[in-house]
Amino acid sequence: MAPRPQVIPHRRASSDSSADEQTLCEQTSDDEGYDGRPSGELSEGDHDILESEDERERLLTQKDGISGMFGKGLSGVKIGKRDKVEMKERRKGGNDESSALMYEMEEGIGGASSTSLRSSRSSQSDEQRLHAVRSQRKARRNGLWRRLCIYISIIVLFVVLLSASYRLSTPKDSAAVVNMISNGTSLFAPTTILISLDGFRADFLYRNITPTLNQFIQEGISPKYMRPSFPSVTFPNHYTMATGMYPEAHGVVGNSFWDPTLEKEFFYTDPERSLQSHWWGGEPIWVTAEKQNVRTAVHMWPGSEAHILDQDIAYVDKYNGSELLHIKVNRIMDLLDVPGPKDIGVNADTPRPQLIAAYVPNVDGDGHQYGPNSTEIRQTIANADAMLGDILKGLHKRNLTNIVNVVVVSDHGMATTDVTRLIQLEDLIDPAELSHIDGWPLYGLRPKNISDLDRLYSQLKAKSNDNPNIEVYLRDEDMPEHYHFSKNERIAPLWIVPKTGWAIVTKNEFDVEEGKRRGDVYHPRGLHGYDHEHPLMRAIFIARGPAFPHMPGSLMEPFQNIELYNIVCDSIGLEPAPNNGTLRLPLKPVGHHNDPAGSNETPEDPVPQNSLPPTSASSSPSLATMSVGLDSLSSIAASASGLEDTSPSIDDTILRPTPPNVVSEVPPAQTSGKGKSLWEWLTHKVDEVEDWVEGLVHEHVSGQDKDSDASEGS
Template identity: 30%
Template sequence: MRSELLVLVLVVGAAGKPLSRAQTDGKKLLLVSFDGFRWDYDQDVDTPNMDQLVQDGVKAKYVTPPFLTMTSPSHFTTITGRWVEDHEVVHNMMFNTTTNLKVPHKKTLTRSEWWDNGPLPLWITAQNQGLKTASYYFPGGGANYGGQSVNRVLVEESGHPDDNETEWRQNIDTVMSWFAEEDFDLVTLYYGEPDNVGHAKGPDHPDRKQIIRQIDRTIGYLREAIGRHGLNDSLNVIITSDHGMTTVKKRPEVDEIILNKYLNLLQLASFEILDYGGFGILTPRPGKEQEVYDALSNAPNLTVYRKHQMPQSFHLAHSQRLPPIVVVADLGFNLNSRFIVYVNKGDHGYHNGEMDMKMIFRAFGPSFRRNLLFPPFDSIHTYPLMCKLLGIQPALHNGSLSVTQSMLLPHDGSKQLRVSSVLLLISILRMFFS
């Protein structure tokens, strides 16, 4: 007994003080999202810092967002690993089909009743396993989940400018201090560009290229800040998005899809959101579902679905929150319920199979391979990858680590060295006491 105790004391002494769960099983993780960064936006712009990431880490050809290709649904799929029909954040707008409530996107960011539907986001799962987490403007971070909140949260206010490069750098400095000085394990950081420019000017406008250059400079600043804070050996970084962007077709080339031409919305529908890019939803009045479906089936440049008959690949049919009729416009066509003035020159919300809806994925850090061009994958699989990087057990999710596992180095060399040293010491002590 005495010799066994001595072995235990010596082993602990050789290995140093007992390591925390996070130190033993995982490293720190920064998840950065650039809203509306289409998969090919860096291909017609000089982006030296993003190009360097290809050599220093992993670049996926593209990532397929979930359908719906909108900010809130897609971000919540990334952070929960659940399809939209499971996490039930089914639109950017918070709505209630009974009361006709409609809350715009940024007003929903602290409305827990919109986000808290059972599936746990990564922040909460990580906190429940002893990690410290933070959300910097990331959609969903400002809500409570079963009464639990993220350790530290900053929520972007309505009207806040999204394109201030100086502020972008200040945000990075803040996040780096959280990691380096306060020992946070997971931080999610959100930027509202290039989505705003894509909407206002269109994906082909020179201003879109300018904001991509700004993003590239910001990524360069991020890498510099990581080194300045001594985090190169402990911080993994994933840079991604939520959806792409496409040019909205305009007159005189095409006619806008004004659905009131094909059915009397006031008489046949009790609730609608039909002026939101390429995606629309509505609740027919009692007994009118077939009439609404038939009328919309005659409208050009769109596809109408009964919710329960939607393709399985959409992962929307089992949603309890989504209204019974879903309308999806052909790529670039804008849905309009009546005659609302629509000014966007670019938009999203279209079928996630369209290449214009695909998004970026870059990753680098001590756990990632270098100079790896990775095949396309669905964003649902990012969640188990993040859990692996953090060394935590994932909550129930729809993704698979097998899809992204090969991005990672086969083992953590420093951890392996510690284990080998301990095993060697045990063998020596056994020989001594035998």
């Protein structure tokens, strides 16, 4: 410890010494914490400095208190307390500075100099403290933005989790989740693929060219056939399947028809005359689904482009008759691959559909062009079968075989046509008396003068008595009840309905007499539109999937296609709109397709003519090109003369492929060579039956056939 300085009494006792000098002369020990100034005393300069610092601290504390509301602790009060502690420390430091100044004065530094130095050091200290405060505020601001970003991220995440929890907790959504099934990578709500094979006749399944469809029958449930609705043409039946309503109820009563109220014509191949919503009544299944928040994809289904009931559909593919089958398969698979409602990456603008309805026109197109018994149609049928196989493979690859329902249907069958089964409209009625002709191959007639209706009906009825191959009906009087084809003004008042396999043509379409004389082949080679209950008009229905939990290969009773709408609605949990159907899921099996009693029925095509008996089974290449009518006639003549019948049978004509450039059915006037000589020989050898043969020809063979037979026999 340093030695104590000696006390000089005369300085301490001098009364002329100033207070400061007296203070400087007073000493105390280091242990007493002497700070160079009596307790509680400060100079005026120190007071000014402290007041200035207090004022600055108050201002800084107020500003920091505002920004500190978002800082640590979320309160400006706590920051103020910390600042006060710092202020006290600075004040203590200020006292130390005063002590140093007193020591300098004791060493001989003047009072004015010490005041200037003190002010200079005080200013420098203030600048340093201000710089430190500014740096601290800047650091606080940077920290504030970082904390704000973190808080906002936490809030957003919390809202997302809360929304998801709410969705899962609502009863409606909970039920939907319960009904969803996982394929291992995604959850699938009830989903159905509906495929229509236009023109696929029910007995096409019995030709050993449809392995996929036949296996599909063994895996699902189906009747032997499904009945179309009358008239058995494409647009009315596809819209009936879509609505569950008879054509008379939904208003699309044909592929072409006249609306007397609108005074407009509907024509199915012209979008300008068919794709307006006012033509399409009822509620199709794609509208029903979308109204109930079930997303739908419709691929080329007739009527889907008409924007019916102003309802938007998730996916609508426009008709393209030349689209390749594998493109359709890819389209269906792509729709199934869209993220589902519970998947990451789901997009409300491109949802996964629960209903996919696809239309396939190939079988119908080739059936018209080549005929339902042609070599070409066999390949087309096989191609359609392979397309279905690719769809089923795609489902298997995605582990969706037991998750997605698949329903395969057709709209109608088809019958073979021939020039010998044509009826000239002009031979039945004068077209000049008609204002409109609807439909085809059946004809709906609208007289120019409604007062002529009864007369024209009586005229046609009399001619139908002489020609058993047509039926004549008045819409409001004797239209068959099972047609369900009378309760709509779009249905013409007078109808000529040909028997299955026959067709009515106008002369500008096909001159029957001239065609027979030249040996022309009538096109189309296949037709439909006849009585919907005829075996050749039968369609198909086959279903498989979780909505059809039946024993594989289950057989059910045949039903009409008005039932399809309810079945598909039930398969994806929709509430059907009012319709004519009554059948609901689950379907009721009545047996198994492999039961011995369940034989497959193959109807005759061409349909045997009413007045001609069936031919024998023998055949001869020399007469292979003769028509069915001539086959029957020569068979009768041969039986009467005791000679062997050398004409081909109907079955031989059907089963034996015909080269593309060979006419399969030629009228009698076009035969020559051995065939012609044989006919002359036969007619001379059977004089005893000549009158009978001529009477038969006059009654059942057209005029050209009759003239030809007479010339051959002369």
